[in-house]
Amino acid sequence: MQSIIAMQVPDFKAQAFQNNEFIEVTQDSLKGKWAILFFYPADFSFVCPTELGDIADQYEKLQSINTEVYSVSTDSHFVHKAWWDASDTIKKVKFPMIADPTGALSRALGTYIEEDGMATRATFIIDPEGIIQVAEYSSTSIGRSAEEIVRKVQAAQFVAEHDGEVCPANWKPGSATLKPGLDLVGKI
DSSP states (O other), rough: OOOOTTOOOOEEEEEEETTEEEEEEEEEGGGTTTEEEEOOSSSSSSSSHHHHHHHTTHHHHHHHHEEEEEEESSHHHHHHHHHHHHHHHHTOOOSSSEEEEHHHHHHHOEETTTTTTEEOEEEEEEEETBBEEEEEOEEEEEOHHHHHHHHHHHHHHHHHHHHTOOOTOOOOSSOOOOOOOOTTTTOO
């Protein structure tokens, strides 16, 4: 499988549910600010609402660092609305919930599970030009941490703004970074 890091987000057009309205989202919607595509298996499930609730709790922070969140599942936009209406956890979601009932976007990003007809858990952090900077895939039974996603967005933003610097493990804003060079080889 070819890596999708540094690739352009594929062309897509999808219906989404956001703030009690249906909207259209395309690859161009992701441009101009940082974006997170947050794939999950299914509405009305078990781990998924805990993840969407967790990322909803970090949504204001993400918006404050010029980042939009787009959750994606193979459910329809109608099912997203029904879930939002039925669940107090999902009612916290203010970001667009993209519907991918054909699995086209899920397939394009390698998240589609053919035998189940749904997406696996996957997170993509995309820069303002629409280039994928982070791609992570997880088993459907392992939930993600929104705090870690925020940290990765912050690290990607730092690296984009500071040419030649890199963020070591567990880096957080204000922490020391590294400038790769021959003088560091074997000294870390």
